[in-house]
Amino acid sequence: MKVRDMLNCLQEADPDAVVLYLASFADVSDAEEVNHVFVVTDVWVSERRQTTDGKISCVYHPTEHGQSVGWNPETDEQWPQRVVLLTSESLQAAVSDDTE
Known part of the structure; x- marks a missing residue:
């Protein structure tokens, strides 16, 4: 996914929503909150x-x-x-x- 695709997907998101990450094959309850973003x-x-x-x-x-x-x-x-x-x-x- 490119940054532009992510921004496009997030256009309709509630700005106060919590961003969670769900790893492949993980149970939904294993989702973790994204706390850091690093632009490499x-x-x-x-x-x-x-x-x-x-x-x-x-x-x-x-x-x-x-x-x-x-x-x-x-x-x-x-x-x-x-x-x-x-x-x-x-x-x-x-x-x-x-x-x-």
């Missing part, structure tokens, strides 16, 4: 990967992380992408959890 200034990498059974997945990561594990130049694509992060915790906590 560095360009990230977007990868579109194809598995041997033909399924497509997308991976996003900071450019300095290099190519993701399992990168296959014959079936996968990558390009620079600007991103916005939404999280229920501070970015520092999210980054430190990711490195532990």
Whole structure:
């Protein structure tokens, strides 16, 4: 989803509504409140990967992380992408959890 798409979807939303995030395959009661929005200034990498059974997945990561594990130049694509992060915790906590 692009920022313009999100803004378009939110045009009719109550400005006092709470924004919740529901992860894939989670129960509705597991939704968490979005407490932080980070407009990332560095360009990230977007990868579109194809598995041997033909399924497509997308991976996003900071450019300095290099190519993701399992990168296959014959079936996968990558390009620079600007991103916005939404999280229920501070970015520092999210980054430190990711490195532990």
